[in-house]
Amino acid sequence: MSTLFQPITLRSLTIANRLWMAPMCQYSAAATGPDAGVATDWHFAHYAARAAGGTGLILAEATAVAPEGRISPYDLGLWNDRQAAALRRITGFLKEQGTVPGIQLAHAGRKASTDATWHGGGPLTSDEGGWSPVAPSPLPFDEGHPAPDELSVARIHEIVEQFASAARRALDAGFQVVEVHGAHGYLIGQFLSPHTNHRTDAYGGSYENRTRFALEIVDAVRTVWPEELPVLFRISATDWLSENEDDEREGWTADDTVRFAADLLAHGVDLLDTSTGGLAPRARIATGPGYQVPFAERVKRETGLPVGAVGLITEARQAEKIVADGQADVVLLGRELLRNPSFVRHAARELGAEVATPQQYHRAV
Numbered sequence: 001m002s003t004l005f006q007p008i009t010l011r012s013l014t015i016a017n018r019l020w021m022a023p024m025c026q027y028s029a030a031a032t033g034p035d036a037g038v039a040t041d042w043h044f045a046h047y048a049a050r051a052a053g054g055t056g057l058i059l060a061e062a063t064a065v066a067p068e069g070r071i072s073p074y075d076l077g078l079w080n081d082r083q084a085a086a087l088r089r090i091t092g093f094l095k096e097q098g099t100v101p102g103i104q105l106a107h108a109g110r111k112a113s114t115d116a117t118w119h120g121g122g123p124l125t126s127d128e129g130g131w132s133p134v135a136p137s138p139l140p141f142d143e144g145h146p147a148p149d150e151l152s153v154a155r156i157h158e159i160v161e162q163f164a165s166a167a168r169r170a171l172d173a174g175f176q177v178v179e180v181h182g183a184h185g186y187l188i189g190q191f192l193s194p195h196t197n198h199r200t201d202a203y204g205g206s207y208e209n210r211t212r213f214a215l216e217i218v219d220a221v222r223t224v225w226p227e228e229l230p231v232l233f234r235i236s237a238t239d240w241l242s243e244n245e246d247d248e249r250e251g252w253t254a255d256d257t258v259r260f261a262a263d264l265l266a267h268g269v270d271l272l273d274t275s276t277g278g279l280a281p282r283a284r285i286a287t288g289p290g291y292q293v294p295f296a297e298r299v300k301r302e303t304g305l306p307v308g309a310v311g312l313i314t315e316a317r318q319a320e321k322i323v324a325d326g327q328a329d330v331v332l333l334g335r336e337l338l339r340n341p342s343f344v345r346h347a348a349r350e351l352g353a354e355v356a357t358p359q360q361y362h363r364a365v
Contacts, residue, residue: 003324004316004331005353008056010230010270010306013176015100015330017056017355018323019344022273022310022332023104023179023234025061027074027116031129037064037077039086047090051099053342054355058099059232059273059332060090062106062181065166066159069107069187072114072121073129078105079162084169091174098356102177104234105166105221107159109187110135110148110196136191136213137198142281156203156213159187164220171225178225179232180217180269184278185239188214192260193239193279195251211260215267222268230270232308235260237276237295240283251279254295261303271306272299273332287311290318297327308332316347 005017028042029035047058064070064077077083091101113130114121123145124130134155135148151159163180170178182188190196191213197204203212214233222231239251261272274296277285292311300307309328313319319331336343348355357365 002320002348002351002353004320004351005348005355008329010177012228013100013230015056016098017054017344017348017353018330019055019319019347020057020308020330020332021050021055021059021337022334023059023061023181024334024338025071025075025117027072027118029074029076031073034082036067036073037070037075037079037083039076039083039090043076044090044093048093048097049341050337051094051097052358052361053337053340054344054348054357055099055337056330056344057102057177058094059177059179060087060101060103060175062104062108062186063166065105065107065162068112068131068134069109069159069162070112071106071108071186072116073124074116078103078166078169078173081169081172084173087173087175095174097358100177101175102179102232103170103173103175104179104181105163105170106181107162107187109133109190110139110141110145111186113146135187135196136203137196139196139198141185153201153203160213160216160220163217164224167221168224177230177232178221179234179273180214180221181234182214183234183236183273183275185236185280186278188217189236189252189279192256193252195239195241195279207256207259211263214260215263218264218267218269231268232271232273233264233269234273234275236278237274237292237299239279240277240285241280251283254298257295258299258302261299261305265303265305269305271308271329272296273308273310274299274328275310289314290322293322293327300326300328306330310334316350319347320351
């Protein structure tokens with residue numbers, strides 16, 4: 001029997017299979033007005049199609065915990081109750097299809113206030129609907145990007161509470177899994193990496209200080225999230241900077257990730273969603289099929305924390321081998337699910353497994 005289509009249980013929540021949908025921004029919410037950050041028909045159709053396609057768990061895209069935490073003005077948000085109410089239609093439908101609804105909570109930090117990717121993704125001025133980004137240190141993301149405002153300790157504490165408030169709203173919206181976004185060079189990752197965190201207070205310098213903000217957020221979310229439901233954390237396992245001799249400051253490394261995974265496990269995180277990169281715009285990354293899987297495998301082997309593998313996983317038998325060989329507990333698909341909303345159903349057929357099929361599609365079984 002296919003290992004990929006065996007259920008997995010995290011805390012008291014059982015997920016039907018191990019092919020999950022990774023968070024992928026749609027940049028399709030209203031930018032301003034009362035509907036800013038509110039899910040639209042596009043979001044419903046997008047997530048509903050993947051649920052009907054058999055996906056075990058769907059993680060909704062990076063959802064901002066505050067307006068200034070959006071990557072773009074068009075991001076989803078969970079800083080008010082109107083936004084939570086609009087998501088209930090989505091979570092309800094996903095559950096009807098046997099899919100577990102999850103959501104990624106995020107703050108973009110210095111990578112905030114940019115345009116949609118299909119418009120180039122560049123920084124927006126205030127006249128274009130942009131705002132001043134914030135970060136642990138006043139270092140711009142790239143040439144042509146503004147220097148962010150350095151966060152005060154008081155503002156750091158406010159953002160921790162914003163994550164907790166967003167988690168409460170996520171629960172009210174019907175989500176059963178919440179993921180804290182610490183990857184891809186967004187705010188939490190900016191605190192973790194010495195490349196972007198030049199602080200000299202309790203939130204900078206040593207490993208313990210640089211991880212303090214992330215662990216405070218995890219603790220705050222875990223406090224408001226039900227004990228019986230899982231909390232995930234997404235990490236960039238490396239910034240891909242430590243091997244580059246021309247970089248002025250070393251970045252976050254795979255060794256740091258293994259150490260941090262043990263800390264996350266002790267703080268109540270149930271699975272590490274293991275990606276890489278995103279912090280430095282010109283980091284040299286050696287990509288290829290499954291190129292990030294070894295990072296997940298190492299965390300699983302050395303800490304015992306369940307892990308998800310992501311990145312250029314495009315074939316059913318490739319995903320099956322990753323789970324069957326014990327390299328990861330689950331596989332999260334991104335672009336492949338954009339190309340094919342029914343990838344999971346097709347994978348089940350290829351591997352001789354079964355997945356729940358909507359009765360409306362019985363002709364195609």
